[in-house]
Amino acid sequence: MPETSIKLEGFTESVIRMMTRVANEYGAINLSQGFPDFDPPPAILDALAKAAYEGPHQYEVTWGSQLFREKLAAKQTRLMGIEIDPDKNIVVTCGSTEAMMTAMLTVCNPGDKVVVFSPFYENYGADAILSGADPVFVPLVPPTFTFDPAVLEAAIAGGACGDHAGALTDKAGAKALILCNPSNPSGKVFTKEELETIAALAIKYDLFVITDEVYEHIVYKPYKHIYIASLPGMAERTISCSSLSKTYSITGWRLGYVIASEAVISGAKKVHDFLTVGAPAPLQKAAVTGLEFGDDYYESLLDEYTRKKNLFLGGLDEAGLTYYEPQGAYYVLVDIENINPFETDGEYCLWLAKNVGVAAVPGSSFFKEDVNRYIRFHFAKKDETLRAAIERLSVLKNEKYSSTSFK
Numbered sequence: 001m002p003e004t005s006i007k008l009e010g011f012t013e014s015v016i017r018m019m020t021r022v023a024n025e026y027g028a029i030n031l032s033q034g035f036p037d038f039d040p041p042p043a044i045l046d047a048l049a050k051a052a053y054e055g056p057h058q059y060e061v062t063w064g065s066q067l068f069r070e071k072l073a074a075k076q077t078r079l080m081g082i083e084i085d086p087d088k089n090i091v092v093t094c095g096s097t098e099a100m101m102t103a104m105l106t107v108c109n110p111g112d113k114v115v116v117f118s119p120f121y122e123n124y125g126a127d128a129i130l131s132g133a134d135p136v137f138v139p140l141v142p143p144t145f146t147f148d149p150a151v152l153e154a155a156i157a158g159g160a161c162g163d164h165a166g167a168l169t170d171k172a173g174a175k176a177l178i179l180c181n182p183s184n185p186s187g188k189v190f191t192k193e194e195l196e197t198i199a200a201l202a203i204k205y206d207l208f209v210i211t212d213e214v215y216e217h218i219v220y221k222p223y224k225h226i227y228i229a230s231l232p233g234m235a236e237r238t239i240s241c242s243s244l245s246k247t248y249s250i251t252g253w254r255l256g257y258v259i260a261s262e263a264v265i266s267g268a269k270k271v272h273d274f275l276t277v278g279a280p281a282p283l284q285k286a287a288v289t290g291l292e293f294g295d296d297y298y299e300s301l302l303d304e305y306t307r308k309k310n311l312f313l314g315g316l317d318e319a320g321l322t323y324y325e326p327q328g329a330y331y332v333l334v335d336i337e338n339i340n341p342f343e344t345d346g347e348y349c350l351w352l353a354k355n356v357g358v359a360a361v362p363g364s365s366f367f368k369e370d371v372n373r374y375i376r377f378h379f380a381k382k383d384e385t386l387r388a389a390i391e392r393l394s395v396l397k398n399e400k401y402s403s404t405s406f407k
């Protein structure tokens with residue numbers, strides 16, 4: 001038998017999606033994979049029903065329907081404060097997942113270094129390896145998840161590149177940096193000062209910043225989302241990836257996008273075309289309704305998630321659990337250092353799903369460093385689901401679960 005690609009050795013299957021299967025197996029409440037159990041806005045569903053009868057049902061323009069791109073350009077120009085031409089600066093993709101992969105394949109040569117903050121959303125490791133790049137990790141240090149600018153600069157500037165077979169690069173430092181803001185799993189929202197530090201280094205060392213901003217509308221007060229593309233000198237070198245998945249509660253529709261300079265987008269159009277041909281045509285049509293929503297929609301989305309955050313964190317308090325309050329996104333990292341009698345966070349998550357009936361993701365799957373003390377829950381769920389999870393988790397405050405006796 002011929003062998004499969006050596007690239008596969010660089011990453012495991014998704015631990016997040018594996019935990020969803022575990023949740024299903026044990027009938028646990030699934031607070032692992034981040035997707036809502038409530039419906040999208042009714043206006044979007046009405047538009048979907050209409051699109052079912054009126055179409056389109058065939059291939060759209062590969063880089064996205066004209067109307068979708070025009071509405072998206074209008075919305076993001078307003079929010080990001082940069083000029084976005086619907087024909088030159090956008091590719092519509094199958095979610096931010098494809099947007100990130102497209103961005104990486106568009107700019108990376110085999111052997112290029114790509115800087116990734118750790119903890120990180122697990123796709124980035126695989127994105128780097130599949131695009132032939134070498135990820136270099138920079139720690140975001142709990143409890144504030146801040147980075148040391150000197151460590152970041154060393155990661156960007158230093159080290160030999162292209163030391164593996166087939167490397168093509170002649171670039172001395174990193175080619176790109178991946179910035180997940182607001183961040184999954186930590187819930188960190190990067191401050192203006194931090195973004196300015198990153199921007200200054202990106203300009204100094206001539207690198208792309210590839211953003212993943214899928215939680216751009218879920219930033220809790222008083223924190224604010226700042227698009228790094230909006231900082232001076234950054235529009236040209238930022239490749240902004242995001243999606244409609246979280247903003248309109250349509251993770252299954254697979255609609256995302258890349259916004260970047262005309263030069264990058266002309267490359268990204270080619271990559272995207274050969275990867276997927278295009279995002280689903282009738283869903284693009286229906287989602288235009290969401291792109292036209294006014295500010296009141298985004299305000300009520302945030303109010304809802306603020307309420308859910310407070311409800312769930314209140315439940316964690318009652319269960320006596322220690323956690324980091326998120327500034328954005330809809331995840332919370334819980335510290336299990338003092339309650340985990342097993343060797344690993346993975347074993348604790350399996351035990352929790354099977355015996356307590358709540359599924360979480362082992363934090364170690366997000367860290368490059370050897371960190372075993374966190375598990376991640378998400379709270380994008382109906383209140384009744386969250387209340388049921390809280391009730392189940394409340395057993396953790398019982399003495400028998402706080403000792404090693406429950407193993």
Ligand SMILES: Cc1ncc(COP(=O)(O)O)c(C=O)c1O
Pocket residue numbers: 034094095096097098121180183184212214242243244245251254255256
């Ligand atoms: C940081 C981050 N990026 C991307 C995604 C996936 O987004 P999409 O559904 O747009 O592919 C997720 C989903 O959980 C995420 O947390």
